[in-house]
Amino acid sequence: MLFVIFFVSILVGVITSMLGIGEGVLLVPFLTLAVGIPIQMAIATSLISTIANSSAASMTYVKDRRLNVQLAIWFALTSTLGAIIGATIAAQIDRVVLTEVFAVALFITAIIMLLQSKRQNLTQPAPLRDTREDRFQLDGVYDEFLDKRAIEYRVKNPLLGLISGFVAGNASGLLGIGGGIINVPAMTLGMRVPIKVATATSALIIGLTTAVGAIIYYSHGFVQPLLTAIVVEAVFAGALVGPRLQGRTRNDALTAIFAAVLIILASIMLMRP
Amino acid sequence: MENENPYLEKTLLLCAAVGISICFVSIALFAANPGTYSDITSPVKISSLDSKGANPAVIASVGILAMVASPFIWVVVALTSFIARKNVLYSFLTSLVLLLMIASIILSSA
Numbered sequence: 001m002l003f004v005i006f007f008v009s010i011l012v013g014v015i016t017s018m019l020g021i022g023e024g025v026l027l028v029p030f031l032t033l034a035v036g037i038p039i040q041m042a043i044a045t046s047l048i049s050t051i052a053n054s055s056a057a058s059m060t061y062v063k064d065r066r067l068n069v070q071l072a073i074w075f076a077l078t079s080t081l082g083a084i085i086g087a088t089i090a091a092q093i094d095r096v097v098l099t100e101v102f103a104v105a106l107f108i109t110a111i112i113m114l115l116q117s118k119r120q121n122l123t124q125p126a127p128l129r130d131t132r133e134d135r136f137q138l139d140g141v142y143d144e145f146l147d148k149r150a151i152e153y154r155v156k157n158p159l160l161g162l163i164s165g166f167v168a169g170n171a172s173g174l175l176g177i178g179g180g181i182i183n184v185p186a187m188t189l190g191m192r193v194p195i196k197v198a199t200a201t202s203a204l205i206i207g208l209t210t211a212v213g214a215i216i217y218y219s220h221g222f223v224q225p226l227l228t229a230i231v232v233e234a235v236f237a238g239a240l241v242g243p244r245l246q247g248r249t250r251n252d253a254l255t256a257i258f259a260a261v262l263i264i265l266a267s268i269m270l271m272r273p
Numbered sequence: 274m275e276n277e278n279p280y281l282e283k284t285l286l287l288c289a290a291v292g293i294s295i296c297f298v299s300i301a302l303f304a305a306n307p308g309t310y311s312d313i314t315s316p317v318k319i320s321s322l323d324s325k326g327a328n329p330a331v332i333a334s335v336g337i338l339a340m341v342a343s344p345f346i347w348v349v350v351a352l353t354s355f356i357a358r359k360n361v362l363y364s365f366l367t368s369l370v371l372l373l374m375i376a377s378i379i380l381s382s383a
Binding site: 048051054070077081087137208211216225228229233 | 374381
């Protein structure tokens with residue numbers, strides 16, 4: 001069984017590091033349903049492995065300039081605040097209704113991403129036409145492997161980043177889902193950030209936001225050290241491969257993969273009793 | 274192409290290397306002595322484990338703690354980098370992120 005856990009975790013590491021999402025989406029259902037591990041222990045394992053994923057993926061993304069550190073800080077600011085408020089009000093909210101609303105929103109987002117991708121809006125970064133000053137210093141340049149050239153991009157609607165970060169943090173505190181599935185669509189659809197930069201930046205943000213939850217789970221004794229050590233090693237190995245695959249994937253294909261994951265996740269959320 | 278964040282890259286590498294290496298040692302010890310701590314499907318209080326000798330579970334917990342603490346170190350390094358570049362806006366925002374991360378731990382564990 002340990003070998004199965006190890007190899008599945010490698011695969012999870014590859015997929016999640018490519019898409020800039022947390023491990024919980026895939027790892028928690030696997031550990032609870034297939035391995036039979038208690039849910040809190042599975043969440044603790046997935047939180048810690050998300051940090052391993054984040055550090056391995058971010059190393060490559062920083063090197064290739066696909067990670068926008070300022071943008072990550074921008075999102076992390078309200079994301080942390082949102083997580084605190086979400087966790088505080090979680091007891092007073094009907095989480096079943098909220099989960100259903102959220103799942104429908106994910107479906108709609110996935111469809112918009114697919115439609116926009118076909119119209120090339122997501123694959124073409126916002127042009128640097130106007131001379132408006134970059135007040136929040138969020139604009140950047142990234143290295144596109146496929147074309148072997150540096151692509152400049154301008155970040156539109158910076159305030160949307162603060163709102164999205166807050167919603168993502170809140171959802172994480174209320175529903176226990178990672179922020180990547182909210183932050184990436186907000187960056188690509190609302191802020192015109194290229195999908196590769198959005199997923200890379202999200203990889204760092206999820207590391208920052210899950211650190212708090214991981215410490216709490218660790219201090220409460222929900223961590224099984226050897227299981228977590230094995231999963232962490234495997235996810236780390238997978239997350240060294242994911243960013244390299246991401247660099248060699250076409251932007252529209254990456255958007256389609258991300259949208260497919262959103263649809264699967266939304267379906268799981270709607271079907272869960 | 275020049276990397277604009279060389280210190281962050283090195284920090285990510287260093288933090289990961291520490292956590293991953295310690296976890297790897299624990300797995301190797303566990304593989305060598307499978308009877309040391311074999312029940313991997315139930316949670317365990319680290320403090321209740323026998324730390325005498327090379328208990329792989331205790332060593333793994335140290336590696337995991339190093340991994341969990343690393344995002345705090347990333348933020349500190351990012352903050353130092355912004356301060357060094359005299360970027361007032363992001364020095365301020367990064368300080369706020371660090372404070373919020375610390376505050377959320379205090380609030381959640383209270």
